[in-house]
Amino acid sequence: MSPTTKLEPVPENWERALAVAAHPDDLEYGAAGAVARWTDQGKHVVYLMVTRGEAGIDGMPPEETGPIRAEEERRSAAVVGVSQVEFLDHRDGVIEYGLPLRRDLALAIRKYRPQVVITLNHHLTWPGGGLNMADHRNVGLAVLDAVRDAGNRWVFTDESGEGHEPWSGVELVLLSGSPDPTHGVDVTGYFDRGMASLAEHSTYLEALGNADRTQELLLDFARDAGRAMGCDLGVLFQAVRP
Numbered sequence: 740m741s742p743t744t745k746l747e748p749v750p751e752n753w754e755r756a757l758a759v760a761a762h763p764d765d766l767e768y769g770a771a772g773a774v775a776r777w778t779d780q781g782k783h784v785v786y787l788m789v790t791r792g793e794a795g796i797d798g799m800p801p802e803e804t805g806p807i808r809a810e811e812e813r814r815s816a817a818v819v820g821v822s823q824v825e826f827l828d829h830r831d832g833v834i835e836y837g838l839p840l841r842r843d844l845a846l847a848i849r850k851y852r853p854q855v856v857i858t859l860n861h862h863l864t865w866p867g868g869g870l871n872m873a874d875h876r877n878v879g880l881a882v883l884d885a886v887r888d889a890g891n892r893w894v895f896t897d898e899s900g901e902g903h904e905p906w907s908g909v910e911l912v913l914l915s916g917s918p919d920p921t922h923g924v925d926v927t928g929y930f931d932r933g934m935a936s937l938a939e940h941s942t943y944l945e946a947l948g949n950a951d952r953t954q955e956l957l958l959d960f961a962r963d964a965g966r967a968m969g970c971d972l973g974v975l976f977q978a979v980r981p
């Protein structure tokens with residue numbers, strides 16, 4: 740990309756989004772700033788967590804960690820204007836790509852009828868080349884597939900009863916943290932709320948022990964994204980049209 744080429748802004752002519760992540764905290768490393776902007780515009784955003792992140796803290800058993808991280812995610816969501824957080828209760832660390840996951844995701848898409856679906860990078864690596872873990876890859880790919888599944892009344896038909904009419908209205912899937920970004924959101928004025936949203940994961944971040952470094956890193960990412968877009972602070976997405 741030449742320095743004069745700017746990434747396109749994410750279209751904002753929509754009303755409802757569903758944001759799907761493998762773990763509590765996944766959306767808080769960038770996407771949350773964009774969510775804050777969108778909920779301020781009056782858009783309705785629902786969070787759907789595939790797990791409760793119960794395998795995320797080495798020194799704490801899953802049965803203790805799960806409820807704590809679920810509650811931290813609810814608080815985190817509230818900071819950026821999201822009041823609905825749903826959990827699918829797949830097992831953290833061993834999420835499988837497959838029909839059960841695609842079915843759960845397709846039913847959620849039929850239930851919430853979003854025009855935009857937000858999820859995490861499904862590629863093998865992050866920008867910069869680090870390995871992206873299997874949970875994120877499996878969820879990202881299953882989300883892309885479930886968007887199509889949701890619109891087909893002959894797929895997962897046994898559960899397409901009340902509240903589960905086919906929904907083919909998803910116009911855009913936005914992948915956060917992709918090594919191939921195509922679009923960006925200007926989060927100037929919203930970055931701090933994104934960070935406040937991340938800070939709600941206090942038990943988890945304390946266990947990781949690198950909160951200060953993370954904040955610096957996310958500010959660097961936001962500045963780089965802003966440069967790519969022609970604004971102060973930004974967050975980048977790979978947009979896929981179903």
Ligand SMILES: [Zn+2]
Binds near residue numbers: 761764875
């Ligand atoms: Zn994660």
